[in-house]
Amino acid sequence: MSQKIAVIGLGSMGLGMAKSLLSAGFEVSGCDLSQTARENLTQAGGAAFDSPAAAAQGCDIALSVVVNAAQTEAVLFGENGVADALPKGAVFISAATMAPAIARDLAGRADALGLHYLDAPISGGAKKAASGELSIMASGSPQAFDLASGALEAIAATVHRLGDRPGIGASVKMINQLLAGVHIAAACEAMTLAAKLGLDLEVVYEVIKGSAGNSWMFENRVPHILEGDYTPLSAVEIFVKDLGIVQDIARQERFPAPIAAAALQMYLATSGAGMGGDDDASLARLYAQLSGTVLPGNSGGKP
Amino acid sequence: MSQKIAVIGLGSMGLGMAKSLLSAGFEVSGCDLSQTARENLTQAGGAAFDSPAAAAQGCDIALSVVVNAAQTEAVLFGENGVADALPKGAVFISAATMAPAIARDLAGRADALGLHYLDAPISGGAKKAASGELSIMASGSPQAFDLASGALEAIAATVHRLGDRPGIGASVKMINQLLAGVHIAAACEAMTLAAKLGLDLEVVYEVIKGSAGNSWMFENRVPHILEGDYTPLSAVEIFVKDLGIVQDIARQERFPAPIAAAALQMYLATSGAGMGGDDDASLARLYAQLSGTVLPGNSGGKP
Numbered sequence: 001m002s003q004k005i006a007v008i009g010l011g012s013m014g015l016g017m018a019k020s021l022l023s024a025g026f027e028v029s030g031c032d033l034s035q036t037a038r039e040n041l042t043q044a045g046g047a048a049f050d051s052p053a054a055a056a057q058g059c060d061i062a063l064s065v066v067v068n069a070a071q072t073e074a075v076l077f078g079e080n081g082v083a084d085a086l087p088k089g090a091v092f093i094s095a096a097t098m099a100p101a102i103a104r105d106l107a108g109r110a111d112a113l114g115l116h117y118l119d120a121p122i123s124g125g126a127k128k129a130a131s132g133e134l135s136i137m138a139s140g141s142p143q144a145f146d147l148a149s150g151a152l153e154a155i156a157a158t159v160h161r162l163g164d165r166p167g168i169g170a171s172v173k174m175i176n177q178l179l180a181g182v183h184i185a186a187a188c189e190a191m192t193l194a195a196k197l198g199l200d201l202e203v204v205y206e207v208i209k210g211s212a213g214n215s216w217m218f219e220n221r222v223p224h225i226l227e228g229d230y231t232p233l234s235a236v237e238i239f240v241k242d243l244g245i246v247q248d249i250a251r252q253e254r255f256p257a258p259i260a261a262a263a264l265q266m267y268l269a270t271s272g273a274g275m276g277g278d279d280d281a282s283l284a285r286l287y288a289q290l291s292g293t294v295l296p297g298n299s300g301g302k303p
Numbered sequence: 304m305s306q307k308i309a310v311i312g313l314g315s316m317g318l319g320m321a322k323s324l325l326s327a328g329f330e331v332s333g334c335d336l337s338q339t340a341r342e343n344l345t346q347a348g349g350a351a352f353d354s355p356a357a358a359a360q361g362c363d364i365a366l367s368v369v370v371n372a373a374q375t376e377a378v379l380f381g382e383n384g385v386a387d388a389l390p391k392g393a394v395f396i397s398a399a400t401m402a403p404a405i406a407r408d409l410a411g412r413a414d415a416l417g418l419h420y421l422d423a424p425i426s427g428g429a430k431k432a433a434s435g436e437l438s439i440m441a442s443g444s445p446q447a448f449d450l451a452s453g454a455l456e457a458i459a460a461t462v463h464r465l466g467d468r469p470g471i472g473a474s475v476k477m478i479n480q481l482l483a484g485v486h487i488a489a490a491c492e493a494m495t496l497a498a499k500l501g502l503d504l505e506v507v508y509e510v511i512k513g514s515a516g517n518s519w520m521f522e523n524r525v526p527h528i529l530e531g532d533y534t535p536l537s538a539v540e541i542f543v544k545d546l547g548i549v550q551d552i553a554r555q556e557r558f559p560a561p562i563a564a565a566a567l568q569m570y571l572a573t574s575g576a577g578m579g580g581d582d583d584a585s586l587a588r589l590y591a592q593l594s595g596t597v598l599p600g601n602s603g604g605k606p
Binding site (some may be wrong): 100123124135137158160162163168171172175176177178179180182183185186187189190191192193194196197199200203204206207208210211212213214215216217218220249250253254255256257258259260261262263265266287290291292293 | 403426427438440461463465466471474475478479480481482483485486488489490492493494495496497499500502503506507509510511513514515516517518519520521523552553556557558559560561562563564565566568569590593594595596
C-alpha cells in the first residue's frame with residue numbers, strides 16, 4: 001500500500017528529496033512559492049500545488065523542507081497550512097534546523113490536533129539530497145517513526161533514531177552545527193594565515209588533510225578557497241542563523257560558548273561586508289581583507 | 304654503510320623514535336636528563352650519555368626531540384651542545400614545534416658552523432612514534448634531506464617535503480596546530496553543551512562522527528570525555544604553548560585570528576584552574592565548572 005506524501009518547500013534540498021520519494025514509489029505532491037520549483041516537481045512526476053494545504057490534502061505524510069522555525073510554523077499553522085488539510089493520524093516531518101524548545105512547542109500543538117510530529121533535521125547538502133543519501137537526526141513518538149519510516153528510508157542513507165521526544169533531534173543538530181560552523185571559520189582563518197605566511201596553499205591542504213588538524217569541513221570547504229570560487233553551495237547566512245540559534249540556546253542554559261561566539265562574529269562580519277549570500281568559505285575573503293592577504297582568484301587583499 | 308645518529312630527548316616521543324632507528328639498523332646514541340630515560344635506551348640497545356655533546360660525538364645525524372625552541376637552542380648551542388661535537392657536514396634534525404623565524408635563525412647559526420639543518424616538526428603522538436609511523440612536516444636544503452632521508456624513513460609513515468628553506472616546516476606545523484587546538488576546544492564546548500542539554504553523550508559522539516561536524520580531534524579526544532579519563536596523553540600546556548606561538552606569529556603578521564584567540568583563552572583558563580598537566584580534553588571539565596554541568600566520571604559540576 002503506497003503512501004501519499006506532500007513535500008513543502010522544493011528548493012535544492014526539497015526537490016531532491018521529492019525525486020527520491022518518487023523513485024521509491026511514493027505518490028508525491030508538493031508546493032513552493034516559486035513557479036519554477038513547482039514545474040521542476042511536475043516534470044519529475046509529482047503533482048504541484050500553490051499552498052501547503054492543497055498539497056497535503058489527503059496525505060499520510062507532510063515533509064517540511066523549509067529554512068527555519070518561523071517558516072515551519074507557517075507551513076503547519078499559517079493560512080492554508082498543512083494542519084488544516086492533513087487527516088487525523090497523519091505525520092508531519094520537520095527537516096529545518098531550529099531551537100529544541102520551538103520544536104517541542106510545534107510538536108505539542110500538532111499533537112493537540114491529532115497529528116504526529118517527527119523532529120528530523122537533515123544533514124548532507126543538495127548532492128546527498130538528490131541521491132537519497134542524507135543523514136537524519138530524528139526524534140519523536142514510536143507512531144511517528146512507524147508512519148515515517150518508509151519515507152525516511154527513501155531520502156536518507158542514515159536515520160539516527162535519537163529518542164521518543166521531539167526536541168532531541170533539534171538539540172543534536174545544533175551540537176553538530178556548532179562544530180561545523182566553528183570548523184569552517186577555523187579553516188578560513190588557518191588557510192588565510194597560511195597565505196599571509198607565503199605558504200603554498202595546495203600543499204598545506206594536502207598535508208593538513210592527512211594530519212591531526214583535519215576536519216570534515218576543512219576537507220569540504222578549503223577547495224572553494226583554492227579555486228577562488230565562492231558560488232554558494234551553502235551560504236554565509238545559514239551559519240549566521242544556526243550559530244545564532246546555538247548562542248540563543250547557550251545563553252538560555254547559562255552556558256558560555258566562546259569559540260562558537262567568536263565564529264558567529266566572523267559570519268556576521270562576512271555578511272555585513274556584503275557576502276551573506278555567497279558560499280560560507282567567504283570567511284576566508286573577509287580574513288584576507290582584514291589582513292591585506294591575497295588569496296587564489298585575487299580574492300581579498302587591500303580594498 | 305650504516306649511519307650513526309644521536310637522539311637528544313628520550314621522552315615518550317624520542318624513545319619511540321630511537322627504537323624505530325635501532326630496528327632499522329642505525330647505530331643509536333642518546334641523552335636525556337632523566338636516568339630512567341637513559342636506562343630505557345640502553346635496554347633497547349642504544350648507548351646512553353649524559354650530555355648532548357657526548358651523545359653526538361662522531362655522529363652523522365643529531366635528532367632533537369625536545370619540547371620547544373629554547374630547549375632546541377640549548378641542545379644545539381648550549382653548554383655541551385651538539386654543535387661542539389658533530390663533525391662538519393653532519394645534519395641536525397629539529398622536531399620541536401616553534402615559530403618559523405626562530406627555526407630560520409637556528410638554521411642560519413648551524414649553517415655558519417658547517418652543519419646542515421632540517422626543520423622537521425612531527426605529528427602523530429607517542430603511539431605512532433613507537434610504531435615508526437609519524438607524520439613529518441619538513442623543510443631544508445637538498446643536502447640536509449639527503450643525509451636525513453634514511454632516518455626519516457625509519458621514524459615516519461609520511462614525510463612531507465615542503466621546501467628548500469628551514470621555517471616552512473615550522474609554518475605548516477603551526478597552521479596544523481591552529482586547527483588542532485581549535486578543534487579540541489570546540490569538541491569540549493560542544494560535548495559539554497550537549498551534556499547540559501541532557502543529551503546522551505555516547506549517541507551524540509556516534510552521530511557527529513558520521514556527520515559534517517566531525518574532526519580528527521573530535522574523534523580522538525571525545526572518548527576521553529566519555530570515559531571521564533583525563534590522564535594526559537597530550538597535556539593542556541602543549542596547546543597553551545602552540546596556540547601562544549600561533550598568536551605571536553599572527554600578531555607579528557598583523558593577522559587577526561579571533562577563533563584561535565578564543566581557543567587559547569580556554570586552554571589558559573583550564574591551566575589556570577589547575578589542570579595544565581592533565582589531558583587537553585580537560586577543557587570539557589572547565590566548561591562543566593563554568594556552567595554547572597556534570598560530565599561522565601562526575602567531572603566538573605558545581606564546586
